[in-house]
Amino acid sequence: MRVLIVDDDVLVTTSLKTIIEASGEISVVGIGDSAIQAVELYEELQPDILLMDIRMKESTGIEAATNILAKNEQAVILLLTTFSDDDYIMEALRIGVKGYLLKQDIEAIVPSIKAVKNGQSVFGHTIMERLPHLLQTEKITCSEEHKVNEKDLSILSLIAEGLNNKEIADQLYLSEGTIRNYISNLLEKLELRDRTQLAVFYYKNIYVK
Structure with a gap:
């Protein structure tokens, strides 16, 4: 490296x-x-x-x-x-x-x-x-607006907590491959570049203070 x-x-x-x-x-x-x-x-x-x-x-x-x-x-x-x-x-x-x-x-x-x-x-x-303090916003109930389903929300919340793919997979009883696919789909769906931007999206649009 x-x-x-x-x-x-x-x-x-x-x-x-x-x-x-x-x-x-x-x-x-x-x-x-x-x-x-x-x-x-x-x-x-x-x-x-x-x-x-x-x-x-x-x-x-x-x-x-x-x-x-x-x-x-x-x-x-x-x-x-x-x-x-x-x-x-x-x-x-x-x-x-x-x-x-x-x-x-x-x-x-x-x-x-x-x-x-x-x-x-x-x-x-x-x-x-x-991050929650820096991105202070009220929760936006925007699942339909952003085409985010309940499973997506679960994964977004765990990404925002800083968990890696294996830890998320363990929490949700899914394989790492499935988690990778979910995250790839989320990035494409929300037009974001990486998991940091997913965390920011979560705190700005979904997180409840």
């Missing part, structure tokens, strides 16, 4: 490189120190994962991620920051990054990189717990 790290703090990039490569399964193919470099290095190196800070010189990681995703829809971007800022979280969700972690969660970095590479979205318990 090939990872590009971008952070304007040299100590951070050095530490991250050491932590990531210590796993023996991931190689750091490049290091940058600005949002501009993030865009340039991504195009040059085409890494499997871009691990990037948000607050950097001249421009933000959010802006860099937006530019990268505009040209590379399949780009896998994991934002790593010291700031648990509501606006940043919402913007990260909106543009479609695959993860948003706080830098103090050191032990979660390598597992998160592996998770997003396997198609999961990772936003950490702290951030997932705040």
Whole structure:
């Protein structure tokens, strides 16, 4: 697995490189120190994962991620920051990054990189717990409007809780293959890109405060 790290703090990039490569399964193919470099290095190196800070010189990681995703829809971007800022979280969700972690969660970095590479979205318990607050809306009884049935609602609620396919399958007594099919159908039906957007949809349209 090939990872590009971008952070304007040299100590951070050095530490991250050491932590990531210590796993023996991931190689750091490049290091940058600005949002501009993030865009340039991504195009040059085409890494499997871009691990990037948000607050950097001249421009933000959010802006860099937006530019990268505009040209590379399949780009896998994991934002790593010291700031648990509501606006940043919402913007990260909106543009479609695959993860948003706080830098103090050191032990979660390598597992998160592996998770997003396997198609999961990772936003950490702290951030997932705040989603209902960030997406404050009354419940919209819109099953028919969105063509969502009861089984879909069950799966959406478990995705919103952060469960993976196996955990959802265990909860609903279904096979993982069946869950994958349900999720693929949901993404197509709701015209969404990934399970993070499914979680956002759930909290905006279905969740009861």
